[in-house]
Amino acid sequence: MTVTELKDTLSLTSVTLPEGDREVEGVYIGDLLSWVMGRAQADNVWLTIMSNLNIVAVATLADVSCIILCEGVTLEESVRSTAEAKGVNILAAEAPAYETAKRLAELGL
Amino acid sequence: MDEAVRFHFVVDGEDFTSAGQASVQVKKNLRRLGIPPEVIRKISIAMYEGEINMVIHADGGEAEVLVYEDRIVMILTDRGPGIADVEKAMQEGYSTAPDNVRSLGFGAGMGLPNMKRYTDDMKIESVVGEGTTITMTVLLA
Numbered sequence: 001m002t003v004t005e006l007k008d009t010l011s012l013t014s015v016t017l018p019e020g021d022r023e024v025e026g027v028y029i030g031d032l033l034s035w036v037m038g039r040a041q042a043d044n045v046w047l048t049i050m051s052n053l054n055i056v057a058v059a060t061l062a063d064v065s066c067i068i069l070c071e072g073v074t075l076e077e078s079v080r081s082t083a084e085a086k087g088v089n090i091l092a093a094e095a096p097a098y099e100t101a102k103r104l105a106e107l108g109l
Numbered sequence: 110m111d112e113a114v115r116f117h118f119v120v121d122g123e124d125f126t127s128a129g130q131a132s133v134q135v136k137k138n139l140r141r142l143g144i145p146p147e148v149i150r151k152i153s154i155a156m157y158e159g160e161i162n163m164v165i166h167a168d169g170g171e172a173e174v175l176v177y178e179d180r181i182v183m184i185l186t187d188r189g190p191g192i193a194d195v196e197k198a199m200q201e202g203y204s205t206a207p208d209n210v211r212s213l214g215f216g217a218g219m220g221l222p223n224m225k226r227y228t229d230d231m232k233i234e235s236v237v238g239e240g241t242t243i244t245m246t247v248l249l250a
Contacts, residue, residue, distance in 0.1 A: 057129030
């Protein structure tokens with residue numbers, strides 16, 4: 001499944017989608033950025049409530065397929081535009097991480 | 110010693126949000142050299158943790174990346190306060206980072222352990238009051 005297909009299937013909001021045809025594989029949930037870098041796998045969907053600029057670097061370096069911002073968290077425009085420029089896919093969900101994760105599990109992720 | 114491709118970076122200690130510029134550049138350079146993606150991922154994460162540490166604790170520093178035929182070596186040097194107890198600093202969860210850093214999602218005490226986790230060899234040379242040099246090696250099998 002691609003990031004764009006994931007967005008459409010779960011009716012998530014697209015914040016940035018510069019590489020929507022990237023394949024997703026597995027899920028990691030976490031807000032402590034070093035934990036994410038230590039534990040997330042390449043191509044994971046990363047669920048978080050963090051919204052500062054460092055999430056863009058972490059997503060790039062950990063090579064996750066997309067970030068899902070949970071609980072209706074929004075980004076400052078400068079963070080959004082940096083993510084777009086760096087090719088980082090970011091989706092947003094109103095639901096908390098657990099609810100979003102359950103829906104991802106139903107998709108077999 | 111065999112010939113190395115060398116990259117040098119100055120890590121700005123002023124701006125926490127811009128930390129990662131050197132790591133992202135290293136990632137790009139290594140990709141251009143045809144290094145395998147999984148190796149690049151390990152190196153760029155280890156490098157980013159090192160960068161973050163230099164910004165948090167040492168007001169910046171310098172990073173040197175040497176690409177040899179069989180290995181990649183990263184040397185991070187700062188003139189910060191030094192690490193008083195290296196063994197303790199290597200424990201997961203131990204951190205001396207200030208609260209403002211924690212609110213950004215860092216300072217969980219995972220930086221040095223991650224650097225060790227993602228490299229094949231890591232050496233810390235630190236003198237309190239003078240600074241720290243960390244040398245990390247990733248083998249290209």
